[in-house]
Amino acid sequence: MDLRQLRYFVAVATTKNFTRAAEQMHIAQPPLSRQxxxxxxxLEVQLIQRNSxxxxxxxxxxxxYEQSLQVLHRVDQMKNTARQAGRNHRQSISIAYVPSTLYGGLPMVVRMFRQRYPETDVHLVDLGSIQQIGELKSGRIDLGFGRIRSNDTSVARTVLREEKLVLAIPPAWPLAAETGPVNLKDLEHxxxxxxxxxxxxxxxxxxxxxxxxxxxxxAEVHEVRELHAALGLVAAEVGLCIVPAAARLRTDLVYRLIADEKATSPIILxxxxxxxxxxxxxxxQLIVEMYAQNPPWLDFQTNAFPSGLTADGAGAPFPADVEDLK
Structure with a gap:
């Protein structure tokens, strides 16, 4: 097995056509098929169904195919790293995020990383959780911070914490009259x-x-593109909205913690x-250090932490060691 065969196979798997794959790889179709x-x-196993x-x-x-993408990406990384070292170029990493993570720890982690590793450029990419999986596998990004769980076995995931959810309410609505937790059942109709x-x-x-x-x-579900629009419509009394606790952005709304145990949204690396x-x-390691600093948005009321966490002298929850985050 050699890298050329892997590239040929990936081309066929991507284009779903031997002729187009051969054109893409600048080779005649018969030798590509033969490889x-x-x-x-x-491998002693059939990889492609040729009769479809x-x-x-x-x-x-x-x-x-998934493993081949990883191998080829790693090879490309090795080439780029060697070239950069030879030319004294700066290394760069791409980190994808879903917008709501910007209201929690992500900005702090990126800021700490840039201070600790000033010779490495960090590129941030706004990308949905599911889209992050595909971009990781293709090598277009290196890390992702998202909220949606996935069963893709080619991607490693670490739940950094479970952020509790709150209900955003127009001040004049009946649900805004109380300040305690609200139940999901209270959203009926x-x-x-x-x-x-x-x-x-x-x-x-x-x-x-x-x-x-x-x-x-x-009674009705109104879909919008992003968080700010959703909260703006709540202010306009169009409806209610469930948001992560760190995303309580507008001061002209009432926010009530949702009491249901499962009313959380994970932050997933x-x-x-x-x-x-x-x-x-x-x-x-920087996430461990960030948790230890007990930033204002990190508290027991609005965050639940995975097992294996301890507390520092001030009572702030954080992983005891970077090993807990593996």
Whole structure:
């Protein structure tokens, strides 16, 4: 097996067509097909179903495709690192995020990283949680901070904390008359604003799924593209909105903590499986240090932490060691 065969296979898997793959790789189709056949013979397993149009991957082929992407990305990384070292270029990493993480710890972590590693450039990319998975596998980003859980086995995920959810309420509405926690059942027959409208699945689907599990029937669901628009519509008395606790942005609204135990949204750090790049360990270590500083948005009332956490002398929860974040 060699890298050329992997590149040929990835081209076929991506284009779903041998002819287009051959054109993409600047090779005639017969030798390309032969190389993939030799690859299958070496692996002793069929990777591609050739009798379908477009061509399809077998289950083994799908798994091999994901791993091939990782191998080729790692090779490209090695080339770029060597070239940068030879030319004395700065290293750069790309970190994707969902916008709501900007109201919690992400800005602080990035700021600490830049101070600690000034020779490394950090590029931040606004990207949905599910889209982060594909971009990690393709090598376009190096780390992702999202909120949606995924079962993709080629990506490693660490839940940094479970952020509790609050209900944003127009001040004149009856639910704003009290200040204590509110139950999801209290949203029965209410108008609800959810975000983001797209791409899906997203935080909106988590919220709607949570209400469905509780059997809550809404009067109306209004979908908007982003958090600021959602809170603006709450201020306009269009409806209510469920948001992460750190995203209580408007001062002209009433916010009530949602009492239900499952009314949380995880902050999830994702990276490629088996990626041992130095910056992953560095980011996790900085998160440990950030938690230890007990920043204002990090508290027991609005955050729940995974097992294996301890508290410092001031009572602030944080991982005892970076090993707890692996």
């Amino acid at each position: 993939i056949q030799l690859l299958e013979e070496e 149009r477009p061509v399809r991957l077998t289950e083994a082929g799908r798994l091999f 209410q108008k609800l604003i959810v975000f983001p409208k797209e791409p899906r699945p997203s935080f909106a689907d988590d919220v709607l799924g949570m209400l469905h599990e509780q059997g809550v029937k809404l 994702s990276h490629r499986l088996n990626d041992d790049s130095w910056y992953i360990v560095a980011i996790k």
